[in-house]
Amino acid sequence: MNRDRARQIVLAARPNGRPSLTDFRLEEADLPMPGFGQILLRVQYLSLDPYMRGRMDDRKSYAEPLQLGDVMIGQAVAQVIASNRPGYSVGDIVLAQTGWRSHALSDGTGLRKLDPATAPVTTALGVLGMPGFTAYAGLRLIGKPKAGETVAVAAASGPVGSLVGQLAKIAGARAVGIAGGSQKCDHVKNELRFDAAVDHRSADFPARLAAVCPNGIDVYFENVGGAVWQAVLPLLNNFACVPVCGLIAQYSGVGPNDGIDQLPATMREILSKSLTLRGFIYSEFVEQHYSEFLREVGALIANGGIRYREDIVDGLERAPEAFIAMLEGRNFGKALVRVSA
Numbered sequence: 001m002n003r004d005r006a007r008q009i010v011l012a013a014r015p016n017g018r019p020s021l022t023d024f025r026l027e028e029a030d031l032p033m034p035g036f037g038q039i040l041l042r043v044q045y046l047s048l049d050p051y052m053r054g055r056m057d058d059r060k061s062y063a064e065p066l067q068l069g070d071v072m073i074g075q076a077v078a079q080v081i082a083s084n085r086p087g088y089s090v091g092d093i094v095l096a097q098t099g100w101r102s103h104a105l106s107d108g109t110g111l112r113k114l115d116p117a118t119a120p121v122t123t124a125l126g127v128l129g130m131p132g133f134t135a136y137a138g139l140r141l142i143g144k145p146k147a148g149e150t151v152a153v154a155a156a157s158g159p160v161g162s163l164v165g166q167l168a169k170i171a172g173a174r175a176v177g178i179a180g181g182s183q184k185c186d187h188v189k190n191e192l193r194f195d196a197a198v199d200h201r202s203a204d205f206p207a208r209l210a211a212v213c214p215n216g217i218d219v220y221f222e223n224v225g226g227a228v229w230q231a232v233l234p235l236l237n238n239f240a241c242v243p244v245c246g247l248i249a250q251y252s253g254v255g256p257n258d259g260i261d262q263l264p265a266t267m268r269e270i271l272s273k274s275l276t277l278r279g280f281i282y283s284e285f286v287e288q289h290y291s292e293f294l295r296e297v298g299a300l301i302a303n304g305g306i307r308y309r310e311d312i313v314d315g316l317e318r319a320p321e322a323f324i325a326m327l328e329g330r331n332f333g334k335a336l337v338r339v340s341a
């Protein structure tokens, strides 16, 4: 790698269904020079998140789509390597919206300084960052589980699901995780200390899920939709609450469930069981609740009360393959790219 060049990954083509490597393009440019009031950042870790898939489509959503040729969006942990801005010194570590780049200029807007002595900096992209806050807000402010209730969550080994289950346990609830494959299920049960974990790829998944939820499900934290939702729906108790956080099984518009209209069954259960389904985007809660989240979950991480796992690949050029792998469930923990040491 030539260290004097900046690299970035842009959207080269809109995916048709599942993204492929040809939907991305690596570009090189001269290192940018910081102007008056600016700082130059070198990215250390880039976060890969499911929402990025939505931005690749030319479709109206809660955020604007990317245009062809745009740098893929994303949050990163970065180091200040040149500064013309008071308050920022060379060596400072910050959380920044750099996109999929090796270097980025910033005027300080939206940056948050990180203290590596408080927690490993990578946690600011996962359990102590946007995904962790999403779990915290969705469970605490919407799901509100009570002691003795059953909370179920899919993508349970990932940064959102793993924290949902652990916070449910802290609230005194039973935590049931749904994950892809026996390795992830073992981790969810033994390392993350959920009460049960079920493999959604097993042939008899609906029956296995029912077996570990003998008292039904009171809070289902929806991360995936599709076939998992189909299996969960009959198990929901009267007055169950469903924070609708993500629908990753549907993001690429492909999968075994395509063509099955789940709406009639869903509406019937909403009516007959008085269910509450509440969609949310984490940003709704940031202003009021982010500091308490950092305080509370930060302390739990420091004392081992909350555990987390990261899946780090090396090299910006590997971001597309790692992103595709995450969408297909081949990540094991928070998906990150180490861009520089």
Ligand code: NDP
Residues within 6 Å of the ligand: 049, 050, 051, 130, 131, 134, 154, 155, 156, 157, 158, 159, 160, 161, 178, 179, 180, 181, 184, 200, 223, 224, 226, 228, 244, 245, 246, 247, 248, 249, 250, 255, 280, 281, 282, 283, 326, 327, 328, 329, 330, 331, 332, 333, 334, 335
């Ligand atoms: P993860 O790191 O857990 O990665 C995604 C996981 O989804 C995969 O590892 C895979 O896990 C699972 N998955 C993928 N396809 C399927 C499928 N067809 N059926 C079942 N599971 C599938 O992701 P995050 O923790 O970062 O995100 C989890 C969810 O939260 C996503 O839907 C995301 O969009 C959403 N989210 C929503 C936010 C909001 O503000 N509403 C903010 C942040 C995230 P496995 O192999 O275990 O199946």
